[in-house]
Amino acid sequence: MNEAYDELxxxxxxxxxxxxxxWHYYHDGLTxxxxxxxxxxxxxxxxxxxxxxxxxxxxxxxxxxxxxxxFALEARLQELYGLDEARVIPAQETGNVxxxxxxxxxxxxxxxxxxxxxxxxxxxxxxxxxxxxxxxxLSYKDISLVSLTGGVSAYIEGVASGRSSQNVHLIPAxxxxxxxxxxxxxxxxxHVVEVMSMARTxxxxxxxxxxxADEATLIASxxxxxxxxxxxxxxxxxxxxxxxFYDQTGEPLDLPFHKMLVGLDFEALxxxxxxxxxxxxxxxxxxxxxxxxxxxxxxxxxxEPTAQAIIEKDQA
Amino acid sequence: MNEAYDELxxxxxxxxxxxxxxWHYYHDGLTxxxxxxxxxxxxxxxxxxxxxxxxxxxxxxxxxxxxxxxFALEARLQELYGLDEARVIPAQETGNVxxxxxxxxxxxxxxxxxxxxxxxxxxxxxxxxxxxxxxxxLSYKDISLVSLTGGVSAYIEGVASGRSSQNVHLIPAxxxxxxxxxxxxxxxxxHVVEVMSMARTxxxxxxxxxxxADEATLIASxxxxxxxxxxxxxxxxxxxxxxxFYDQTGEPLDLPFHKMLVGLDFEALxxxxxxxxxxxxxxxxxxxxxxxxxxxxxxxxxxEPTAQAIIEKDQA
DNA sequence: GTTATCGACGATCATATGATCACGATGCGC
DNA sequence: GCGCATCGTGATCATATGATCGTCGATAAC
Numbered sequence: 001m002n003e004a005y006d007e008l009x010x011x012x013x014x015x016x017x018x019x020x021x022x023w024h025y026y027h028d029g030l031t032x033x034x035x036x037x038x039x040x041x042x043x044x045x046x047x048x049x050x051x052x053x054x055x056x057x058x059x060x061x062x063x064x065x066x067x068x069x070x071f072a073l074e075a076r077l078q079e080l081y082g083l084d085e086a087r088v089i090p091a092q093e094t095g096n097v098x099x100x101x102x103x104x105x106x107x108x109x110x111x112x113x114x115x116x117x118x119x120x121x122x123x124x125x126x127x128x129x130x131x132x133x134x135x136x137x138l139s140y141k142d143i144s145l146v147s148l149t150g151g152v153s154a155y156i157e158g159v160a161s162g163r164s165s166q167n168v169h170l171i172p173a174x175x176x177x178x179x180x181x182x183x184x185x186x187x188x189x190x191h192v193v194e195v196m197s198m199a200r201t202x203x204x205x206x207x208x209x210x211x212x213a214d215e216a217t218l219i220a221s222x223x224x225x226x227x228x229x230x231x232x233x234x235x236x237x238x239x240x241x242x243x244x245f246y247d248q249t250g251e252p253l254d255l256p257f258h259k260m261l262v263g264l265d266f267e268a269l270x271x272x273x274x275x276x277x278x279x280x281x282x283x284x285x286x287x288x289x290x291x292x293x294x295x296x297x298x299x300x301x302x303x304e305p306t307a308q309a310i311i312e313k314d315q316a
Numbered sequence: 317m318n319e320a321y322d323e324l325x326x327x328x329x330x331x332x333x334x335x336x337x338x339w340h341y342y343h344d345g346l347t348x349x350x351x352x353x354x355x356x357x358x359x360x361x362x363x364x365x366x367x368x369x370x371x372x373x374x375x376x377x378x379x380x381x382x383x384x385x386x387f388a389l390e391a392r393l394q395e396l397y398g399l400d401e402a403r404v405i406p407a408q409e410t411g412n413v414x415x416x417x418x419x420x421x422x423x424x425x426x427x428x429x430x431x432x433x434x435x436x437x438x439x440x441x442x443x444x445x446x447x448x449x450x451x452x453x454l455s456y457k458d459i460s461l462v463s464l465t466g467g468v469s470a471y472i473e474g475v476a477s478g479r480s481s482q483n484v485h486l487i488p489a490x491x492x493x494x495x496x497x498x499x500x501x502x503x504x505x506x507h508v509v510e511v512m513s514m515a516r517t518x519x520x521x522x523x524x525x526x527x528x529a530d531e532a533t534l535i536a537s538x539x540x541x542x543x544x545x546x547x548x549x550x551x552x553x554x555x556x557x558x559x560x561f562y563d564q565t566g567e568p569l570d571l572p573f574h575k576m577l578v579g580l581d582f583e584a585l586x587x588x589x590x591x592x593x594x595x596x597x598x599x600x601x602x603x604x605x606x607x608x609x610x611x612x613x614x615x616x617x618x619x620e621p622t623a624q625a626i627i628e629k630d631q632a
Numbered sequence: 633g634t635t636a637t638c639g640a641c642g643a644t645c646a647t648a649t650g651a652t653c654a655c656g657a658t659g660c661g662c
Numbered sequence: 663g664c665g666c667a668t669c670g671t672g673a674t675c676a677t678a679t680g681a682t683c684g685t686c687g688a689t690a691a692c
Contacts, residue, residue, distance in 0.1 A: 067335035
């Protein structure tokens with residue numbers, strides 16, 4: 001029998017043969033050897049055909065889940081901004097976005113935190129929610145918490161209740177004070193210096209990203225006024241991380257407000273091995289995008305519509 | 317670190333994790349071990365998750381080809397009628413259906429015929445087309461041809477041209493004669509007896525399936541009349557194979573016409589290891605269905621709409 | 633409280649897969 | 663016609679996968 005002739009004869013029907021092989025493999029669950037026997041092909045050839053089928057897009061694997069689309073966005077985000085990791089949660093009508101982001105962030109950290117590591121935390125509603133969900137894990141893994149800024153005591157106390165409280169180190173000050181001189185004085189305090197230098201040694205930093213919008217938590221909590229925000233906006237601010245406002249490119253602005261902050265600066269933040277940001281919502285699109293472009297963050301946890309919007313802006 | 321706690325915590329997010337695993341596996345091309353490292357799972361667990369994902373329908377493999385839908389029909393046909401094999405060619409506007417069936421049949425036979433085997437052939441346009449396409453393979457593989465009935469010499473001669481002609485054994489008679497006595501006399505001829513007994517030893521039989529319709533080749537070629545067909549139909553005939561008409565259940569009818577045929581009967585045909593039928597078209601739906609249900613054929617090669625129609629009739 | 637049952641887990645091992653290599657056929661340029 | 667490059671092929675081997683088994687822990691029944 002002349003093999004060459006046989007193979008030649010199949011050529012115009014390559015697609016059929018390919019489809020048939022793929023069908024047997026993926027739907028019938030046959031092994032490549034079994035398919036080879038049935039169709040008079042060598043096992044290796046079947047393997048190569050499947051390979052070709054996959055590369056040519058003939059074989060398509062669909063993941064039948066609301067998460068399916070998100071992974072593509074994650075890959076895109078990572079690629080565009082050089083992130084270590086991106087997590088995108090699927091769009092959903094029910095449920096508060098911040099809660100779901102907090103949930104996702106806590107999931108991420110649960111999988112990442114190793115025993116006895118140190119987590120530095122920023123400021124904001126999402127960060128708070130994440131810490132609440134993490135509290136049990138933090139005890140289990142004996143994680144140390146340290147604050148990146150002042151003004152976190154209110155909510156971090158709840159998280160740190162119980163046995164693990166000895167591992168929580170807070171900057172004992174407000175986030176913002178009314179004068180630069182006071183801020184300087186506080187930053188010079190021994191205890192504050194200690195906590196801040198400890199924060200620099202954290203393995204991870206968990207931060208929120210704030211929009212320059214009237215709904216910002218900074219305004220709601222009285223740390224800043226609407227008129228201040230208006231000024232920030234005029235100066236090109238698109239968002240803030242731990243109270244520091246930055247422009248479209250993610251570069252921090254030179255604002256008097258920054259001088260009144262008690263907390264780490266961007267340089268110190270970047271020195272932490274992995275900066276994880278959890279934020280989402282239409283108002284925050286520009287803020288997140290700028291933070292990512294400027295390399296301010298290593299890991300981004302956001303929601304699907306926000307991810308979509310961010311990516312779209314950078315396609316154009 | 318307490319592993320159990322970690323795993324527990326992922327529970328409500330099983331779908332996410334499953335999707336993520338599937339994504340990495342199928343889209344990113346990571347190995348199960350790599351996925352395990354990334355997501356802090358054991359390799360074996362990743363394997364099991366993928367398994368579950370497939371079983372639960374979370375992971376769906378789509379074969380992006382016009383042939384894709386046909387394999388489902390093939391599987392259904394095989395299952396419903398206990399066929400050894402079914403081949404369904406995709407619906408297509410261009411091209412003659414018979415030609416495409418002949419092409420598919422010849423493809424099938426090319427892959428199946430081994431050196432020096434014997435193929436018995438029936439009667440009809442599709443069979444003729446198949447043999448024409450096969451002629452080169454027949455020479456290459458040194459295949460013997462033998463006819464199942466009379467009346468095939470006209471077209472089989474062309475196929476058997478050249479060196480391999482010594483391996484072609486035809487029943488030297490018409491398909492049908494005008495009287496029972498003549499048929500008996502022919503069937504008693506030494507040469508006819510020889511060829512017919514040779515046909516019984518064939519490895520494969522290739523046959524067409526005829527509809528009881530005015531367009532039938534039997535009528536067109538003058539072997540039967542429209543009025544005869546009308547009578548057959550009244551007696552419950554739905555189709556014929558090698559000139560033998562059968563009813564809805566595939567049982568041969570008791571017709572005077574059969575007594576005037578020169579060729580094998582159903583019993584002899586069934587004794588051939590694999591009876592391959594190639595037929596399609598709306599008129600032949602009932603004929604094919606009855607042949608399949610009655611176990612008259614082992615392999616069916618048909619087209620997509622026909623397969624669909626056959627299956628639909630048996631669903632109800 | 634104790635025991636039985638069940639399910640999840642990872643270790644181990646056989647099998648399936650695909651990466652690499654070397655060969656032979658085919659087509660092309662010299 | 664004669665190398666030469668290229669492609670497709672099967673052989674071989676390292677790796678990836680999943681089937682099987684025993685263990686452990688949780689739960690439920692007693």
